[in-house]
Amino acid sequence: MSQGTLFGSLTAPFKACSDVTGLELGADLSEGVPAVRLRKRKGRVEVVAADFLDLPCVLPMLPGESETQVWRLPAPFRAPCAALAIRSPHASLCHSAGGHGEGTADRAVTYRSVSRQTAPEMPPLVASLPDFQAAWAARLLPEGRRPTACSLQIAAAAAMGGFAASSALAQAGGYAVALFVFAESTSLAAFQEGKLVFYREHAVGADHLRAAISREVGIELELADSALEDTLFDPVPIIEPVLRPLYRQVEISADYLWRRCKCQVEHFFVNGLTVGDEHWAKLFERVMNRTLTFCSPFDGIGRAGQAVRLPEAVEKRAPLLMTALGAARTVLEDA
Amino acid sequence: MNASLHLNLLQDDERFSSSPIRLRVMVPLLAVLGVVGLGVWWLLLIARIDNIMHEKTNLETHCAELKPTHDQVLALRAREKETRAAVSQLGFYRTARIRFGDALARLPQHVPASIQFTELRVPTPPLQPPPDPTLKVKPLGPTNLAETVTLRIMGRASSSTSSEAVRSLLEALRRPAFTNLIRKAEIPKGTFRQDTARGPAARECVLFEISCDCGERRFE
Numbered sequence: 251m252s253q254g255t256l257f258g259s260l261t262a263p264f265k266a267c268s269d270v271t272g273l274e275l276g277a278d279l280s281e282g283v284p285a286v287r288l289r290k291r292k293g294r295v296e297v298v299a300a301d302f303l304d305l306p307c308v309l310p311m312l313p314g315e316s317e318t319q320v321w322r323l324p325a326p327f328r329a330p331c332a333a334l335a336i337r338s339p340h341a342s343l344c345h346s347a348g349g350h351g352e353g354t355a356d357r358a359v360t361y362r363s364v365s366r367q368t369a370p371e372m373p374p375l376v377a378s379l380p381d382f383q384a385a386w387a388a389r390l391l392p393e394g395r396r397p398t399a400c401s402l403q404i405a406a407a408a409a410m411g412g413f414a415a416s417s418a419l420a421q422a423g424g425y426a427v428a429l430f431v432f433a434e435s436t437s438l439a440a441f442q443e444g445k446l447v448f449y450r451e452h453a454v455g456a457d458h459l460r461a462a463i464s465r466e467v468g469i470e471l472e473l474a475d476s477a478l479e480d481t482l483f484d485p486v487p488i489i490e491p492v493l494r495p496l497y498r499q500v501e502i503s504a505d506y507l508w509r510r511c512k513c514q515v516e517h518f519f520v521n522g523l524t525v526g527d528e529h530w531a532k533l534f535e536r537v538m539n540r541t542l543t544f545c546s547p548f549d550g551i552g553r554a555g556q557a558v559r560l561p562e563a564v565e566k567r568a569p570l571l572m573t574a575l576g577a578a579r580t581v582l583e584d585a
Numbered sequence: 586m587n588a589s590l591h592l593n594l595l596q597d598d599e600r601f602s603s604s605p606i607r608l609r610v611m612v613p614l615l616a617v618l619g620v621v622g623l624g625v626w627w628l629l630l631i632a633r634i635d636n637i638m639h640e641k642t643n644l645e646t647h648c649a650e651l652k653p654t655h656d657q658v659l660a661l662r663a664r665e666k667e668t669r670a671a672v673s674q675l676g677f678y679r680t681a682r683i684r685f686g687d688a689l690a691r692l693p694q695h696v697p698a699s700i701q702f703t704e705l706r707v708p709t710p711p712l713q714p715p716p717d718p719t720l721k722v723k724p725l726g727p728t729n730l731a732e733t734v735t736l737r738i739m740g741r742a743s744s745s746t747s748s749e750a751v752r753s754l755l756e757a758l759r760r761p762a763f764t765n766l767i768r769k770a771e772i773p774k775g776t777f778r779q780d781t782a783r784g785p786a787a788r789e790c791v792l793f794e795i796s797c798d799c800g801e802r803r804f805e
Contacts, residue, residue: 364593368590375592385599393607398601401591402595411590
C-alpha cells in the first residue's frame with residue numbers, strides 16, 4: 251500500500267456501512283420525515299427502528315433561499331451513516347444514451363449528476379439534482395455527530411433500490427414490473443434477472459386519485475383516503491380514468507420485456523400504497539387480466555430493537571417508509 | 586443477481602465522519618504536535634547541553650583556581666603522614682626500650698671485690714641490609730619488628746679464687762633480681778683466660794667475659 255493510499259484510508263471519513271439510517275427529504279408528509287434504520291448482520295438485513303420524525307424539512311426551491319438546517323435525530327436512529335433520499339420537482343431520473351452529465355450543461359441552475367449502468371445493453375440510468383438542493387441536504391447532518399450522510403439518492407431510485415433487494419423480487423425470479431406510487435407521480439420499473447432494464451416516470455400519483463375522488467364525490471381532499479377505504483360506494487369508476495393510462499404503460503413495459511428477453515412477465519408489484527389497494531387490484535385485473543401484488547417495505551426483513559414492536563400508526567403507514575428504507579437498503583447492498 | 590441501483594449524488598467533500606474524533610483533523614494535528622514536541626524537546630536538549638557546558642567551564646575554572654591549594658593540601662597531607670609515621674616509629678622505640686638502669690644499679694652489690702669490670706657494653710645490633718632502592722618512600726627506622734639485645738660484661742679477677750668469683754658473679758646474674766632484664770647469662774667459650782698482657786706478676790689474674798641475653802626489643 252502506497253503512503254498516499256494509507257493516509258487516505260486513515261483519513262477517509264466514510265467506509266462501508268453496515269448500519270444505516272434512511273431518511274426521505276421533501277416527502278412533505280403530515281406524519282413527519284420518514285426514517286428507517288437498517289442493520290446488516292451476518293449477511294442478513296434487519297430493521298432496527300422506523301418512524302416518522304418531527305424534523306423541520308423545507309426543501310429549498312431556488313438557489314440562495316436555502317435556510318441552514320441541522321438535524322439531531324432521536325437516539326434509535328443514530329446509526330453511523332445516513333442515506334438521504336430526496337424527492338424534488340427539480341430532480342430527474344431517466345435512462346440516457348449520452349451518459350453522465352447529459353442535458354445539464356445548458357441549464358441555468360447547476361446540476362450534479364451521476365449515472366450507472368443497470369443492465370447490459372441498456373442506456374445508463376442518470377440521476378440529476380440541483381447542486382443547491384444537494385448541498386443543502388448534505389449539510390443537514392453535521393460532522394462529528396451520528397449519523398452523517400454517506401449517500402444522497404433520488405427518491406425513485408432509492409425506492410427501486412429497496413425493491414431490487416427485496417425478497418418479493420427474488421421470489422419472482424427476478425422478472426417483474428413494479429410500480430412505485432408517490433404523491434405526485436408513479437415510477438414504473440421493469441426488472442430482468444433482478445436488473446433494472448426499464449424505467450419510466452408517470453405524472454400520476456396518489457394525490458391525483460385523491461383529487462379525482464374529492465372532485466367527483468364532493469368531499470374535502472383530506473377525506474379522500476377514508477372514501478377509498480369506505481365500502482358504501484365503489485370508487486373504481488372514479489379512479490379508472492386516472493389509473494388506466496398508467497396501467498397501459500405497465501402493459502407496454504411487459505411487452506418490452508417480452509420482446510427483449512422473450513419472457514412473459516408474471517409478476518406485477520405495487521409499492522407505496524397506503525390506501526385503496528383493493529381498487530387498484532380490481533382495476534388492474536380488469537385492464538391487464540393479471541394479479542397485482544402489494545408490497546410492504548418490511549416484507550422479508552427481520553426486526554430488531556425498537557422495530558420489533560412498531561406503533562400501530564407507523565405499521566399502518568409503513569408503505570410511506572418505502573423510500574427511506576430503500577435508500578438505506580441500497581447503501582447496505584452496495585457496501 | 587441484481588445490479589446495484591445506488592446512484593449516490595453526494596460528493597466526496599460532503600462526506601463527513603460521525604466520530605467525534607476526526608481522523609482527517611487529528612492526524613495532521615498530531616503530526617504538527619509531534620513536530621512541535623520534537624522541536625521543543627530539541628530546544629530543551631540544546632538548552633540543557635548549553636547549561637551543562639557552561640557549568641563544566643565554571644567547574645574547570647574553579648578547579649584551576651583550587652589546584653594550588655589542593656596541591657598544598659596534598660603536600661601537607663603527605664608531610665603529615667610522614668610525620669605521623671615518624672611519631673609512630675618513635676613510639677615503637679619508646680615501647681621497645683629496655684631499661685638497664687635498675688639492674689645496673691643493683692649489680693655492684695653482687696660483684697665480688699676481686700673482680701674488676703673492664704668493659705660493660707650493650708653491643709650495637711648487626712647492620713640491616715640497605716633499603717630497597719626501588720622503594721619510593723624510604724623507611725624511617727628499622728624494618729624488622731624484633732631486635733636481639735645482649736649485654737657484654739668484660740672484666741678481670743685477681744685472686745687465687747678468681748674462677749669462683751667469676752662463677753659467683755655469673756650465678757648472681759641468673760638470680761631473680763636480674764631476670765627482668767637478663768634471660769640467659771653465660772661465659773662464651775675461650776673468654777675465661779689468664780691475663781698474659783700484664784706479665785708474670787699478674788699470673789693469678791684472669792680475664793673473663795660474660796654474655797647476657799636480654800631478650801628482644803619488639804618494635805610494635
